[in-house]
Amino acid sequence: MTDMTASAPAGRAPALAGRVKAAAILFVLFALFPPVVMLADDPFLVLIGTRILAYAIAALALDLILGYGAMVSFGHAAYLGFGTYAVAILSSYGINDIVLQMLGAVVISAVFALVTGAISLRTRGVYFIMITLAFGQMAFFFFISLSAYGGDDGYGLSQRSTLFGTQVLENDFVLFYATLAVLIGLFAICHRIVGSRFGRVLTGIRENPTRMEAIGYAPFRYQLTAFVISGCMTSLAGVLLANQAEFVSPAFMSWHRSGELIVMVVLGGIGTLAGAIGGAVAALLLEEVLGMMTEHWRLWFGLFLVLMVLFSPRGITGLVEKIGKGRS
Amino acid sequence: MTNLFVLQLLNGVQLGVLLFLIAAGLTLVFGIMDVVNLAHGVLYMVGAYFVATFASLTGSFWWGLLLMLPAAVAVGLILELVVIRRLYTRSHLDQVLATFGLVMIANETVKIVWGVSPLSVPTPEILSGSVPLMGPLQYPVYRIAIIVAGLAVAGALYLVINHTRIGMLLRAGATNRAMVSALGVDIGKLFAIVFTLGAVLACLAGALVAPILSVDTGMGESVLILTFVVVVIGGIGSIKGAFLGALLVAIVDTLGGVFGPILLRSVLDPSAAGQAGRMLAPMLVYILMAAILCAKPAGLFGGRG
Numbered sequence: 356m357t358d359m360t361a362s363a364p365a366g367r368a369p370a371l372a373g374r375v376k377a378a379a380i381l382f383v384l385f386a387l388f389p390p391v392v393m394l395a396d397d398p399f400l401v402l403i404g405t406r407i408l409a410y411a412i413a414a415l416a417l418d419l420i421l422g423y424g425a426m427v428s429f430g431h432a433a434y435l436g437f438g439t440y441a442v443a444i445l446s447s448y449g450i451n452d453i454v455l456q457m458l459g460a461v462v463i464s465a466v467f468a469l470v471t472g473a474i475s476l477r478t479r480g481v482y483f484i485m486i487t488l489a490f491g492q493m494a495f496f497f498f499i500s501l502s503a504y505g506g507d508d509g510y511g512l513s514q515r516s517t518l519f520g521t522q523v524l525e526n527d528f529v530l531f532y533a534t535l536a537v538l539i540g541l542f543a544i545c546h547r548i549v550g551s552r553f554g555r556v557l558t559g560i561r562e563n564p565t566r567m568e569a570i571g572y573a574p575f576r577y578q579l580t581a582f583v584i585s586g587c588m589t590s591l592a593g594v595l596l597a598n599q600a601e602f603v604s605p606a607f608m609s610w611h612r613s614g615e616l617i618v619m620v621v622l623g624g625i626g627t628l629a630g631a632i633g634g635a636v637a638a639l640l641l642e643e644v645l646g647m648m649t650e651h652w653r654l655w656f657g658l659f660l661v662l663m664v665l666f667s668p669r670g671i672t673g674l675v676e677k678i679g680k681g682r683s
Numbered sequence: 684m685t686n687l688f689v690l691q692l693l694n695g696v697q698l699g700v701l702l703f704l705i706a707a708g709l710t711l712v713f714g715i716m717d718v719v720n721l722a723h724g725v726l727y728m729v730g731a732y733f734v735a736t737f738a739s740l741t742g743s744f745w746w747g748l749l750l751m752l753p754a755a756v757a758v759g760l761i762l763e764l765v766v767i768r769r770l771y772t773r774s775h776l777d778q779v780l781a782t783f784g785l786v787m788i789a790n791e792t793v794k795i796v797w798g799v800s801p802l803s804v805p806t807p808e809i810l811s812g813s814v815p816l817m818g819p820l821q822y823p824v825y826r827i828a829i830i831v832a833g834l835a836v837a838g839a840l841y842l843v844i845n846h847t848r849i850g851m852l853l854r855a856g857a858t859n860r861a862m863v864s865a866l867g868v869d870i871g872k873l874f875a876i877v878f879t880l881g882a883v884l885a886c887l888a889g890a891l892v893a894p895i896l897s898v899d900t901g902m903g904e905s906v907l908i909l910t911f912v913v914v915v916i917g918g919i920g921s922i923k924g925a926f927l928g929a930l931l932v933a934i935v936d937t938l939g940g941v942f943g944p945i946l947l948r949s950v951l952d953p954s955a956a957g958q959a960g961r962m963l964a965p966m967l968v969y970i971l972m973a974a975i976l977c978a979k980p981a982g983l984f985g986g987r988g
Binding site: 421427471474477485486488490493501614617618625663664665 | 713717719721766769770773775776777779780781783784785786787788789790791792794795904908911912914915919958961962964965966969970972973976977980981
């Protein structure tokens with residue numbers, strides 16, 4: 356973290372450009388994915404791709420507060436859950452339009468993030484991690500006891516959301532590209548936020564809250580705003596995820612899921628936006644590959660995590676840089 | 684009604700005592716070493732599995748309990764030496780990730796070694812059965828034994844922390860780690876002792892609860908989050924806070940689940956009250972935590988926030 360800030364003033368412009376370039380490469384690869392899958396004649400892979408994209412959205416949103424605000428939120432899976440249940444609950448009342456469902460998810464997430472964020476941000480460090488975790492669990496237990504929607508067992512959706520009254524999202528390929536479009540749109544927004552005055556203040560608070568306060572910024576307001584934005588964005592991932600799985604359950608919001616989101620962000624290197632997207636891809640692919648090799652993939656995934664933290668503290672980005680430096 | 688209240692209150696105290704055993708170690712690790720340890724719930728689970736294995740090998744719960752202790756010390760020491768020790772100087776984020784990895788490793792290892800089906804531990808002969816409390820009310824002896832054992836450990840912990848040299852170092856470490864280190868105390872050794880002590884207490888809690896719960900891989904998870912709530916409410920680094928927090932959380936959780944719907948029924952119609960009560964009951968402890976944090980951001984007995 357320290358060496359990153361030390362080099363930041365000099366390398367600011369190239370770093371920004373590099374971030375966009377890396378993301379653009381990822382987006383092109385994503386866009387090429389379905390045609391390649393068509394050739395391989397395995398349409399199920401498109402669904403897995405959609406799942407990865409949806410988690411990439413969540414990881415991107417988490418990176419906004421984790422990487423740029425140093426807020427380690429361990430309850431972000433709750434917002435995934437709000438998104439998925441917004442689809443389930445609204446569609447049971449006949450509201451199938453995905454835009455309206457996203458609106459519902461964003462509103463409920465904003466309220467939850469505003470209230471829990473205001474309480475959590477009164478504290479920092481270890482307290483913040485544990486309190487966000489506890490609030491995440493609170494949401495988890497709420498949906499477990501929501502027996503009208505299956506409680507613990509979850510709730511199958513009768514159909515996917517509609518887009519402007521059409522059923523185009525029933526097609527796996529359309530859903531994939533719709534998810535990709537949301538991801539690209541949110542990346543553009545995050546990129547703008549990070550580069551804006553608001554983003555600079557947030558980064559400043561990350562580095563030294565006392566100094567920022569001394570020059571006249573109230574850290575709390577900026578952090579809370581970022582926290583709410585991040586929560587709302589994560590809920591959009593939930594809406595897409597519910598459509599991908601055509602099933603919702605509290606499992607989307609267990610604390611393991613929150614941990615996995617953090618893993619994705621760190622795997623790609625925190626505070627890089629494109630890294631979070633790459634990290635989501637890497638983490639989920641690793642999960643799929645390990646899952647194919649052994650039923651005890653969690654053992655190896657856990658081992659990988661511990662070793663990564665002990666030996667490559669800055670994630671894949673750090674590893675790539677280390678190798679790059681070694682070569683030059 | 685009074686009978687139900689007394690019964691649930693005792694259940695609450697029993698859960699509170701167990702939560703205290705787990706939270707005591709966790710709060711010391713947080714307070715003294717400033718390490719977020721998500722793997723603490725795993726130790727509770729491992730303790731239960733140890734006692735289940737040793738009890739079935741020796742045919743006696745007591746031998747199982749006795750053999751569990753050195754095994755718990757070994758697990759604590761190994762964890763500290765291999766992983767936790769390298770995390771002291773790292774960011775909280777790194778600690779979260781590494782210990783999250785440990786949780787995955789431990790849960791999977793337990794599944795490989797002991798299988799996925801839950802184990803059960805027979806209640807020891809002397810402590811089986813129930814005693815009459817008041818009127819027709821009966822209460823299982825074993826649960827009373829848990830309360831007594833937990834309170835005894837709490838008492839011993841109080842003596843160690845307030846009246847011994849190592850306890851003095853622990854208190855000093857929780858208040859100002861850098862100063863203790865500057866005074867020439869071997870901080871590495873102190874940390875190893877703290878972590879191992881916490882591990883043994885968590886294993887003990889798991890071992891004590893094994894006869895009344897089914898021993899399975901999920902048991903550490905639910906307790907971990909409740910323990911976090913206890914530590915946050917009590918204030919990080921405070922044993923006294925952990926004790927009061929544990930009792931508060933456990934009693935609110937137990938009584939709220941039973942009496943919440945009953946209380947709601949006096950203001951709402953029965954079906955709505957039942958529904959609302961079922962949804963609110965599991966959220967009560969978190970609402971309690973939020974309320975306490977609003978008033979005291981550093982917890983009831985926390986020195987720093």
